[in-house]
Amino acid sequence: MKRKLVYLLLLLTSNFTFFNAQVGINTSNPQGVFNIDGAKDNPTTGVPSVAQQANDVAVTVGGNMGIGTTAPTNKLHVNGSNPLRLQGVGAGNSSTDPLLVVDANGVVKNIGTLGALSIPSPAVFRLETLQSNFLQSQGAGGSQVVPMTVIKNSIPGLTYNAGTSTITFPAGTYQITFVYEAIHNATGCTVSSYFVDFPLNATTSRIHSTGSHSEGALSNHGGTITYATTVPANRNWTIALGRGQSGNCSGAGMSLSATSTQVLVFRIGD
Numbered sequence: 001m002k003r004k005l006v007y008l009l010l011l012l013t014s015n016f017t018f019f020n021a022q023v024g025i026n027t028s029n030p031q032g033v034f035n036i037d038g039a040k041d042n043p044t045t046g047v048p049s050v051a052q053q054a055n056d057v058a059v060t061v062g063g064n065m066g067i068g069t070t071a072p073t074n075k076l077h078v079n080g081s082n083p084l085r086l087q088g089v090g091a092g093n094s095s096t097d098p099l100l101v102v103d104a105n106g107v108v109k110n111i112g113t114l115g116a117l118s119i120p121s122p123a124v125f126r127l128e129t130l131q132s133n134f135l136q137s138q139g140a141g142g143s144q145v146v147p148m149t150v151i152k153n154s155i156p157g158l159t160y161n162a163g164t165s166t167i168t169f170p171a172g173t174y175q176i177t178f179v180y181e182a183i184h185n186a187t188g189c190t191v192s193s194y195f196v197d198f199p200l201n202a203t204t205s206r207i208h209s210t211g212s213h214s215e216g217a218l219s220n221h222g223g224t225i226t227y228a229t230t231v232p233a234n235r236n237w238t239i240a241l242g243r244g245q246s247g248n249c250s251g252a253g254m255s256l257s258a259t260s261t262q263v264l265v266f267r268i269g270d
Helices: 002-015
Strands: 016-019 022-025 034-037 056-058 064-065 076-078 100-102 108-110 121-127 143-145 148-153 158-159 166-169 172-184 191-200 203-212 219-231 235-238 240-243 254-258 263-270
Touching: 121 158, 172 191, 191 235, 203 219
Parallel strands: 022 034, 064 076
Antiparallel strands: 016 022, 034 056, 056 064, 100 108, 121 148, 121 263, 143 240, 158 166, 166 235, 172 219, 172 254, 172 263, 191 203, 191 240
8 A cells, every 4th residue: 555655656757736825737837826748848047948838738827828938818718720629519690699800919809790780781683574564554753563583681570571672681780782773665765764662661762763765666764763862671672663753654565674673671780
């Protein structure tokens, strides 16, 4: 039994050094209150070199822990090439989870959510089938739903009902662009006037567009209507194009072009 105890003491003292309440493993010169020298290459006196510290783990009297350094300046200070790997991290929520960045000194910081940074997130809708005699039954001030298809949606929480051409928004600030192209061949039709009722909070805001073209010919005309707005959560908006009051076109003869008629939605912040 005595031999076993002596052997155990020798084994412990060969790997651990206790000096002035400092603990060293594989080193007789612990840096801080606790120091593991993985490669047993630290000097017996003085401060280890950068290369020697690369395989060390150390804890200071202030409670800072260093990996790859014996002089940590933060509660956890890791020094090395590609020093951090997190395996099995779960998916976050880009609307509510804060983003992490690394400053010039390598310190990890929180800079808020993606929405707070006002980085645009797009959604794209496109008319896939030409709409003949579009707005034929509508007088000035009337509108007609445009049956678009969602091409891309990278806005978290935004949904689209293709059956009713209705977008449901998460709360935020948006830029919405309605791009249209049409063909007219009606006699006496030289000015086409359209409007879009964009969503604004719980109401709408009407924005007009007017374009001139040749009379009685297959005359292409088009335009872009852009509006910046804010909407509350779960605000619904049906994609529709209306007949404005400043045009002189009515009845049959107008076709809303496929592919080139689009709605672009950009979420630009909270």
